Amino acid sequence: MNEMTNSHILVHEFEYMEPASLEEAIRLLNEYGDRAQVLAGGTYLLTQMKMERLAPEYVINIGKLPGLDGIVSQDSSLHIGARTTIRTLRNSSQVQADYTALAEACAAFGSTQIQMMGTIGGNLCNGSPASDTVPALVAFDAQLVLVGPAGERLVPVAEFLVGPGKTALQSGELLVTVQLPPLPSPPRGGAGGEVSPPSLHREGGGGEVSLPSPPRGGAGGEVGSAFIKIARVAADLAKASVAAVLVREGDRIVHCRLAFGSVGPTVLRTPKAEAVLIGQPFSSALALEAGQVAVEEVSPIDDVRSTAWYRREVVKALTHDVLYKAWERAGQDAGCRMQDAGCRMQDLTPHVSRFTHHVSRFTFHVSRFAEHEITLTVNGVKHRLQVAPNELLLNVLRERLELTGAKYGCGLGECGACTVHLNGAPVLACLVLAISADGGEVLTVEGLQRPDGTLDPLQEAFIEHAAFQCGYCTPGMLMMSKSLLNEIPSPTEDEIRDYLRGNRCRCTGFVSIARAVMSCAQER
Numbered sequence: 001m002n003e004m005t006n007s008h009i010l011v012h013e014f015e016y017m018e019p020a021s022l023e024e025a026i027r028l029l030n031e032y033g034d035r036a037q038v039l040a041g042g043t044y045l046l047t048q049m050k051m052e053r054l055a056p057e058y059v060i061n062i063g064k065l066p067g068l069d070g071i072v073s074q075d076s077s078l079h080i081g082a083r084t085t086i087r088t089l090r091n092s093s094q095v096q097a098d099y100t101a102l103a104e105a106c107a108a109f110g111s112t113q114i115q116m117m118g119t120i121g122g123n124l125c126n127g128s129p130a131s132d133t134v135p136a137l138v139a140f141d142a143q144l145v146l147v148g149p150a151g152e153r154l155v156p157v158a159e160f161l162v163g164p165g166k167t168a169l170q171s172g173e174l175l176v177t178v179q180l181p182p183l184p185s186p187p188r189g190g191a192g193g194e195v196s197p198p199s200l201h202r203e204g205g206g207g208e209v210s211l212p213s214p215p216r217g218g219a220g221g222e223v224g225s226a227f228i229k230i231a232r233v234a235a236d237l238a239k240a241s242v243a244a245v246l247v248r249e250g251d252r253i254v255h256c257r258l259a260f261g262s263v264g265p266t267v268l269r270t271p272k273a274e275a276v277l278i279g280q281p282f283s284s285a286l287a288l289e290a291g292q293v294a295v296e297e298v299s300p301i302d303d304v305r306s307t308a309w310y311r312r313e314v315v316k317a318l319t320h321d322v323l324y325k326a327w328e329r330a331g332q333d334a335g336c337r338m339q340d341a342g343c344r345m346q347d348l349t350p351h352v353s354r355f356t357h358h359v360s361r362f363t364f365h366v367s368r369f370a371e372h373e374i375t376l377t378v379n380g381v382k383h384r385l386q387v388a389p390n391e392l393l394l395n396v397l398r399e400r401l402e403l404t405g406a407k408y409g410c411g412l413g414e415c416g417a418c419t420v421h422l423n424g425a426p427v428l429a430c431l432v433l434a435i436s437a438d439g440g441e442v443l444t445v446e447g448l449q450r451p452d453g454t455l456d457p458l459q460e461a462f463i464e465h466a467a468f469q470c471g472y473c474t475p476g477m478l479m480m481s482k483s484l485l486n487e488i489p490s491p492t493e494d495e496i497r498d499y500l501r502g503n504r505c506r507c508t509g510f511v512s513i514a515r516a517v518m519s520c521a522q523e524r
């Protein structure tokens with residue numbers, strides 16, 4: 001297949017399906033095999049299709065399937081639906097307190113829009129060694145529930161990752177749940193010796209899972225975990241990343257798992273480095289020694305993001321720093337860990353998908369040459385539109401509805417210029433199939449002004465503080481700032497910068513943009 005640069009349209013044609021049930025999704029996946037791709041958040045799939053690296057004949061949207069969203073505590077373990085977004089995990093107080101490394105990985109993930117659109121299932125199933133949630137999932141020994149034509153099976157996350165872009169998913173299988181087992185506990189009878197991590201044992205041939213009695217080290221504060229990522233810029237994939245989970249007893253580490261991302265063909269553990277740590281009193285020198293050993297266990301390559309040499313060098317420092325963080329957290333109470341890993345965002349758990357208001361009752365299927373009628377309510381006005389499966393929301397807004405506020409910048413989710421709100425949450429319109437937004441409510445920058453023509457206070461603040469130069473990024477900035485103020489009415493400057501980190505202003509107006517958002521917040 002030729003690889004080409006993307007354009008403002010999605011050239012590739014495909015058939016589009018929205019199964020109404022899990023059974024139907026499995027049947028379709030089984031029938032079409034390698035010719036089909038699942039669409040969850042679309043942040044990976046759509047970029048790959050735009051770059052012509054993937055050309056599925058069938059796109060099976062699981063975005064409206066019931067039962068795949070949300071975080072549920074069950075028998076001291078945590079069950080996460082495959083379509084749960086990265087943002088939901090980041091903001092979950094339970095994930096922050098108990099599985100801190102995972103919340104931290106989600107906070108380090110891409111941009112706010114990518115966190116809101118991207119799902120944990122998509123992050124695992126794209127098979128990338130740079131996927132940010134995976135080191136934490138490996139360190140916590142997560143198990144994946146896969147459902148296929150032969151039924152359900154449970155696979156440890158470490159066995160799911162087979163190679164770059166390759167997973168253990170078999171033809172017709174869907175990832176439905178990620179299970180985080182109970183936190184590891186200190187061994188009975190004091191420190192020393194290796195502790196077996198809690199393991200899930202299967203009963204009845206791999207169907208039901210029975211969990212060991214709850215060894216919640218977390219409650220007493222003995223378990224600590226952390227994640228660190230090094231990237232070229234904040235909203236980029238990792239050059240190298242690491243997650244650590246350890247159990248602290250007195251001055252010793254009695255259990256430890258380390259998992260590294262972007263330094264091998266898959267996310268990998270470093271058992272020799274772990275062995276250096278277990279049973280030993282914690283010290284900075286010990287953490288450095290573990291880092292030296294870990295370097296021998298990773299196998300990085302040179303690529304566009306970094307060199308093998310740099311990655312090896314940074315693994316030493318990352319190992320030291322992540323152990324230090326995890327060690328300190330093991331002595332903290334849950335509140336401190338939440339503060340450390342999270343921010344003042346709303347905990348949206350249990351998550352309500354931006355699509356759940358519109359669950360299909362029937363599977364529908366649109367052939368590549370056919371058009372399908374969708375309904376979109378844009379800035380309060382209802383439109384009926386005929387769209388082909390490969391039409392993007394951005395093109396429909398700009399070219400059909402002549403709402404040219406949302407801009408085409410990169411077309412690959414990297415600049416934020418195309419940001420609009422879909423069902424109340426910001427999305428990158430360049431990475432949303434218009435057909436998948438059927439029934440949705442869209443707000444564009446044109447819809448911010450009031451019916452009498454007066455501007456939104458945020459728009460006024462942007463004018464007052466000269467928060468634009470060429471103005472190309474401004475509509476995306478406004479839509480994200482609007483969403484930020486809905487989530488955090490009085491943000492700090494750091495929170496503004498973090499929230500807007502996926503919106504690039506090419507003419508460096510960022511200081512005035514942050515100032516405008518702060519002043520609008522203060523005047524409300």
Ligand SMILES: Cc1cc2nc3c(=O)[nH]c(=O)nc-3n(C[C@H](O)[C@H](O)[C@H](O)COP(=O)(O)OP(=O)(O)OC[C@H]3O[C@@H](n4cnc5c(N)ncnc54)[C@H](O)[C@@H]3O)c2cc1C
Binds near residue numbers: 037
């Ligand atoms: C600008 C940008 C920045 C990014 N930054 C980061 C980053 O910092 N860290 C990071 O880890 N990733 C990053 N990504 C990659 C991507 O956003 C994540 O991997 C995201 O989690 C993918 O989830 P999704 O729901 O969008 O997946 P989709 O694109 O919908 O799907 C991804 C793949 O998984 C398959 N799939 C999805 N769900 C399932 C399922 N339940 N069962 C079986 N197969 C399934 C799809 O068929 C597809 O092949 C970035 C992407 C972009 C465009």
Ligand code: FES
Binds near residue numbers: 413414417418430431
């Ligand atoms: S055009 Fe959509 S993110 Fe750049």
Ligand code: FES
Binds near residue numbers: 472473474504507
């Ligand atoms: S004002 Fe020019 S790109 Fe932001």
